Amino acid sequence: MSMNLSASISSSLAAVALLMLCGCAEESLTNPFHAVVAQDGSGDFLTVQEAVNAAPDSLTSPYLIFIKNGSYEENVVVPESKPYIHLIGQDKEQTIIHYKLNVGSEPENKDEEYWKYSVHNPESPAHPFEESGSVVLVKAPYFYTENISYVNDYGVSAQTGPQALAMKTRADCAAFNNCIFRSFQDTWMTSTKDEHRHYVNNCWIEGAVDYLYGGGDVLVENTTFYNVRSGSVIVAPCHTKAKYGYVMRNCVVDGNNAAADGTTLLGRPWHNSPQARFVNTVMRIPVAPEGWTNMGAIPGIFAEFGSRDSLGRPIDLSSRKTIYNYTSREGENITGESRTSITENEASALTYANMIPGEDGWDPRGMMSKLPVPANIRVDDVTVSWDAVNDARGYIVYDGDEVAGFTTGNRCTLSRVPEGGVKVQAVNAYGSLGNV
Template sequence: MKAHLFSKMSQGLLLLSALLATSCKESSNNFFVPDHEAPSLVSVTPANGETAEENNTILLTFNEYVKAGEGKANFNGEEVELTFKGKTASYAYTALDYNQVCQFSLPKGAVIDFQGNVFEGVSIQFTIRERPQPEARIFDAVVSPDGKGNYTSIQKAIDNVPSKRTEPWLIFVANGTYEEQIIIPEDKPYIHLIGQDVDKTIVKLRINSSTEASATDPDVWKYSYKNLGKTEAAMVSVKATDFYAENISFVNGYGKELQKGPMALAMYTQNDRNSFNNCKFLSYQDTWQTGPKSDNGRLYAQNCWIEGAVDYFYGNGNCFLEHCTFYNMRDGAIIVAPSHKVGTRWGYVLNNCIVDGNELADTERVKLGRPWHNSPIAVYLNTIFNIKIAPEGWTDMGAIPQMFAEYNSKDKEGNTVDLSQRKTQYTYQDEQENPVTGICQAVLTAGEAARYTYENVVREGDNWDPKKYMEQISAPENLKRENGILSWDASKYAICYLVIANDETVQITKETSCNVEEGKTYQVKAVSEYGSLSEPLKE
């Protein structure tokens, strides 16, 4: 009993000491005295005038324990929240531009000690580092249908990619039509597939998902993946993380050429951190399925063309598409059919995209989407409608959407689209065929729309930044030909150059000159460290 009482007393004394330590300062003779002094800054990193990384943390270290007071820190013109821990206050920033000048300020009173004494504040300026010059190298593999590369098949090039990479493996695909199914296995991340020209670098195959013959349509079984001896129905299946494609058209010939169902996937992305730039995806029904392994797996696409008629962008995951065109191929086409599980944070976000279509689609019957299963989310932000869609915008399917909404929709003349008739009530039948109804928001406020950003949807969690893959470096300059030698000035940040004659890639070189033939017209493109191609420099 005495031991227990002594233990309780000891714990109480320790707690009292801790409390005193936060509100008093210890004198030289080990007595605590009231603290009336403001906290002082011991150090700040980055220091004023220093150079810093583009992803970093501003760390302020004080001479005593501190906490948040009144007022907010400001970073590059925006208020930010500090994280307090012991004697430090910090703010983590990401994705700043190279050479960017940054301003951080902490006003008086924003930081106090535990006695309430006010820190006077501080302002610093620092600069983000220059972009590093990557080491010169050529593509890891070249695919060309004429046999002048390492492979004539894209799949063969993928088969020979080393497993479990942590850095990009660059595959250049020359102009041509590659009639093959492509499967990128899960153990081969960081494949960057770079086409020469989006309209001339084409992956194409007639294949559909049917598992049995049709009594009325012989084409269904003829092009069934089962009849073709395939184990998977999608023309392209990406099972790995960190896949990137640029300048390639993915064409399911069954959907595109026959213009009918059943499901005929041109693309099936099945993992986290997949990205696409300047690509085309063409079919009819179910052109592109998104199905990441985790509910919040991410996909990012920029400047892409997605074409179809029935649920032609569908599935789950957090998918952020910018400056893409959704092209509708029939009257009454339906664009998206998401199936997001409860707990998905963002769903489908279509930002600054265009909704377009052929003459058949311009009849005010096209729908933005329908809820496939679970708790779907789809938002259209700043959309331009080149065709008139159905006034209700959405339609029923198999669930009540969590969010089917728009913000700042415009027609092709720039007029605000009337959203007053957009659908807000949904109905479906459950497994027992009982009707289920629910309500869903159809229009976002400016504040609500502002949450759906690249930083939130794409970069959240691990700072994944696929936009850096897509950043074009400057084209070469000063192209000239003398005595059978073509030369040019180096492009900053280039790892190598493509030399193209009459649409045919004739050389990939780390040098700034090469031997050429007479009678041909040449152009040169610079290649970034991620494989992305610059604009051409032409003769």
């Protein structure tokens, strides 16, 4: 037998084995996703990092990676050479990328608990991740993700500092849909470059100390900021000449019992001339009357519009902080002022259309568009068929809550008779999952 024929047979057997695990055995080997990550071996890769590493460099269109439900304990880095990576989770509550690390410096007492998990400790399991300093680091532009929990286990378990990042984004055009971010201090650092854009929709961001911080034009919509201690501080931006800065629109401020004592703060100015605006915010827990506090700069603007409590009543902004001060590196006491509110006209300009598309027409909201449930789903023994959905790149077939198959057609032959209720979910051109 020739080596080429042997290799061909081996490749075919591997493909058949994958189909037996993933279903849709009698269809072509096409899958709407370029790669599937699964801990049970039913995908192409066991870890997310392996799938990212396998993606081609210098892409100009989305590379779709589907991640099945599972607890993925790993550090993930998306390098600069790999733009257009799309990480699509099966379920945000059950698809979890997590690791236990922090960036605490070496203490005098080496028995300090945090030092065991510091990336700077040569004996720590986290030491190999010293460069990233985060559970996930995104260095490439045009990154998109949905339906995934990003968790720093140190921050969540210790409920104290030092810095324990779950996410760090360093590039332009990063989009997040229906994701969860959890830690304690510095949960998420956005790009520090003013011109970089981030779009966040329908997410949960949890922490206690500056847990969304950094720079860039960042629009956060329909998202819950969940505070986990008394005196929590939500944002700590560091803009220089950003056009918009941080804009939180139609979001919710919530928290646990400890955070509901009226001392939670919306933010503090980290560096330079930071901007943060909360527009149409529902505050389910009481925020401190002053709303903001000092740090290391004078805000360009720290303001609100349309803030209201959980009963829909307008929040009184008359006691909001207007005067800020800090001590410069030269020891000089610097004092400055910021408005506490913006007008309706100003608020109406802080929109997706103004902030996000830019000159390149980037449209992450369009990527998040949900396709409908396929009509006329039919099950005949092991064969499932349905009516095609307009604009669908492909479909996922579920047996109960388990992924049974992928296909780009509208027919799937499973490897066994389904035992749970059969569901079919359409996948759009960007990998975003439709209704089910």
